[in-house]
Amino acid sequence: MAPSAPSLQSRLLLTLAVLLLVAAAAAAWALDALYRNLGLRALEDVLDAQVIALISTAEIEFAGQLVPQNLAEPRLATPGSGLYAEIVGSQGTWRSPSAVGSGLNLAAEPLPGERRIEHAKLADGTRVLGLSLGVRWDPAEGKSRDFVIRAAQSLEPWYQQVLRVRTGLVTGFILLALLLLGGLAIALRVSLGPLRRLETEIVDIEAGRRESLGTGWPRELSGVTGNLNALLIGERKRLERYRTTLGNLAHSLKTPLAALRGLIERGESDPQALTPQLERMQSIVQHQLKRAVFGGSGATLIDLGVQEPLEQLRSALQKVYADKPIKATIAVAPGTAYPIDAGDFLELAGNLMDNACKYCRSSLAVRATPWTAAEWRRPGLVLEVEDDGSGIPPAERAHVLERGVRADESVAGQGIGLSVAREIAAAYSGTLEIGESRLGGARLCIRLPGR
């Protein structure tokens, strides 16, 4: 056995798991980036506010140095608070008490009116975000001077927060993905349930615990199960037929075989004496073969248009009965089609039409019409063959249909056609009725039900 392909469920789950992971990772990455951008923007705003606060209180002292007169922000006064400020001018540098000894070294030297953001590190490795603003101080008296006002804030607490958010995002998304996968697995189990049931039932059929599939299938599967059942029933009927045929064949060959043996044991010397037994065996074989050929109904059959085969049969029969001028009319209702094996249909119609040709005086009529019923999705077929012969008396009708059913009571060529037609009809769950025709002779009517 070839290695079996991965199950539908694992295929679906694997694909979905990969998709979910990719989607979750992308979403987490996007959210993380968004959060960091927003966070940095907020930090910049804080630094802007600090710088503006410094400017608002700063004044130039005697040495030409710009110094804030009071520190509104207490963190600037506390060493190691994480918020630092300095004002750099040509005459010296002012640093907030918090920045003393911190090793703050922002490098940006913006021109007056220019604003620069930079990432830097303190002496102890603390990462900071720095903002430098160039200003030109124009006092009422004296000449104007340029300064750079800087504020910086430690990023460490923010980095910790980013990390926390990131962890939260990742765990959240992993949980979400797992939850979705679990849900999908359950959904798959539920929706693939009928398929598993189908599998079990087929295994049961193979093991002989069950004859056909049960009922109550979802709409998507009902076509398949219906066809499978039809196939199973067709196969079973065919098997039964083969069994019967084989039984009949073996059984009916016994008598002529015994007769032959008797002739040999008697020391019969004339080969002609064997002929009747040989002919009998020949007719038995022929008879049983004829019964075994037809295919029978199955799910694999496609609709067969009946007009063409009926016309083929008519022209074939007109050749065979060339000595007898026969007028055969064929009337097929438009669109009449039925899912039947082409060979079976030819056999069915051929036997009926052959019979009609044999017994008619000069004309026969063939009519095919669809047979509709409310419970069928596809219509059945009614095939009528009438002739103007002398008809079949009611008392003989049952006998004609049964004729040759048992091989040992048949005579070759003696109307086995009708009983074969009846058996083919039965293989399609149909019937053959014998009645009287308006033309004066027999009316043979095949009814094959729809599905």
Place this chain on the structure above:
Amino acid sequence: MRLLVLEDEPALRETLAQQFRVSGFTIDAAADGVEGEFAGLEYPIDVAVVDLGLPGRSGLEAIRAWRKAGKTFPVLILTARDSWQEKVAGLDAGADDYVTKPFRFEEVLARVQALLRRSGGWSQPLLKCGAVELDTRAQEVRVGGAAVELTAFEYRLLEYLMLRAGQVVSKSELTEKLYEQDFERDSNTIEVFIGRLRRKLDPDNRHQPIETLRGRGYRISRD
């Protein structure tokens, strides 16, 4: 009458050829579809018996090829499977009748004779030309109701002419149709046989059933 047997099974082919020969036919035998197709196209065949279960080129194709080439000689098919599908396929391809295997030779012979009769335009097995009556089933000849004894060859000659009643049949056609392929052909023999036939059918020289058309051949009229 020249008959083509197209049958792949050697025993059956030989048996059929032998039986037809005994029944007064000139036989061409072919073992496969290609050979059979050639024979049907090239030889002056009057009727063919074709087995449908041939190997290689099938019998159906041979029949189609003959019909396509405008050959109108009647064809009888032998079918192994007694199914209408096979019969319809054969008759549709251009065959004229069928016999199902296994068969009795008498049945095949009767069908072949009926086909020949029909292709000659006769609808009854009893051919009647004026006072001469020929029963194709019993192979008997009567003139004015009295039986006439004919040899096998004379019977075949008369049957051939009567099946083509109203048509002129040339001496060369008669030699072709009534002698096996490898026979020495001598049209004088035909003249001799026609002479004998005339004496037997019309000892008093009253009806003169067989006309001679100088340089063209012979003719029997329907009435």
